[in-house]
Amino acid sequence: MKKVNAGRDIVLELQKVSIGYNKAIYNNIDASAQKGQMIAVIGANGTGKSTLLKSLSGAIPYISGEISLLSKSIKEYKASQLAQKVSFVPAQSPRAQRFSLFDMLATGCYNRSNWLGSISYEDEILIRETLNKVALSSFENRDISTLSDGEFQRAAIARSLVQNSQIILLDEPTAFLDIENKITVTKLLQKITLEQNKTIIFSTHDLQQAIKICDKIWILGHSNFITGSPTSLIEKGAFDKIFKDSSLKFNSTLLTFV
């Protein structure tokens, strides 16, 4: 699927960013993301894909460099302001029992609801529309602990849509899904970037999926950070280069993706 109007407005920019908990685990990330772009973050286990996403979401501070969101450092945003621009879908959330899908999506309105968490009539409509969009409209009153993994992943995406942020970050959204659900979720993400012009950044182990559906790939390589469109990366021989140049450890891990 080719995008006609992959926007040119840069929403997120990383300059010489080092990420990690207390100690840097990955250095020198230079990257950017634009409106309507779908970006895959690729890298071997433990290179810092999740850490990068968490740094972008503001959940953990980054070590050095600068991450700017809409040309302002994300350090300058308050938690509630940041949540209006960026939402994060964790890899696996604990799921409470006897909590309804509707109530879960209502928490997505956290910044707009009143002090008791009650939502407006407009938001109620928005939640129903969003559930319809992710094909879960008949599940409104379902206990979220009884949803399948694929259904829950769609519910989590629906929550970030209700949150209505420009950027949606997802940590391995398809890792625990079977092929059918994988395709459903991938198509849903594509639809969101196309129809709502949102920016989606997700980590994945599936290089083929990334090449096929993404506008851009961020590779947390063994020696350095590489970014570009899938075609430019193939033309430049970036993937080949990684395989040839990098150490055996990275080689063997990345090879398994192809």
Place this chain on the structure above:
Amino acid sequence: MPIDQVFAAITGGQTPSWVHNIIFSYRIPKAITALLAGASLSICGLQMQTLFKNPLADPFILGISSGAGLGVAIFIMGFSAFGISLSTSLLSNIGIVTAAWLGAFGVTLLILLVSQRLKDNISFLIFGIMIGSVTGAIISLIQYFSSSTDLKVFVMWTMGSFSGLSLSQIWIMFLIVTIGFALSIYNIKDLNTLLLGEAYARSLGVNLEATRRRILIATTLLAGSITAFCGPIGFIGIAVPHIARMIFKNANHKILLPATAIIGAALMIFADTVSQLPGQTQILPINTVSALIGVPVIMYIILKRKTV
């Protein structure tokens, strides 16, 4: 007491003065105390269970009540060790309450600090039990070196009781508990976001540090003051939120929190009535009755859940 006279006293009819006295200066204050204690401890347990994502969390099992106990022990026995007498009951009352609060607050703070490092439920639970054991050991040590009069005051406190509270004390308790309740109601919105984990809550824009602090303060105000006035009352805090979840089948705190408060209050009145031993002259310590009611519920939860 004959039922018709009780009824007459409440509705303002003609009754002997002793019936009037028993009801208005003993039974009704006691019932109000039990009501406040049951509701407070239960919503503390609920908030702790959601915050720590641990179905067995409550002020008692995580050592907050024993922290309050330690504060009281140090206060009662420490003061007399320095030769200061606690003859004025006002000083001693305010002192016990303050000491219990400080103890409760200290332990809650310690638990909050550690909970960020402990990932799984089991190690967390073990940590709480260890805090309880350590404070228990320190209390024993203090007891060993204290006089028998002080010892009796402390042991009576640990048994838990809803009686013996003056009307002014109930007012103080009511006031503090009301603040704790208000704060807990304010926590409802954040508690709901915590049902899906901290990463999720943070992504919604919840200021987790502030939320933790607010839950900590609410818990300390409620559990600390109830423990201070009535002694450490166990198991109600764990059991009641689970009963409320079973009855209302809804984890949304907007429903669960008031439900927990009401069921906790009702259960505590029931426990208090049982402890009176109708028809007998003795009164059982409330702690034994709450354990007899609470423990079977907790055992049932453990047996029913495959993973704790």
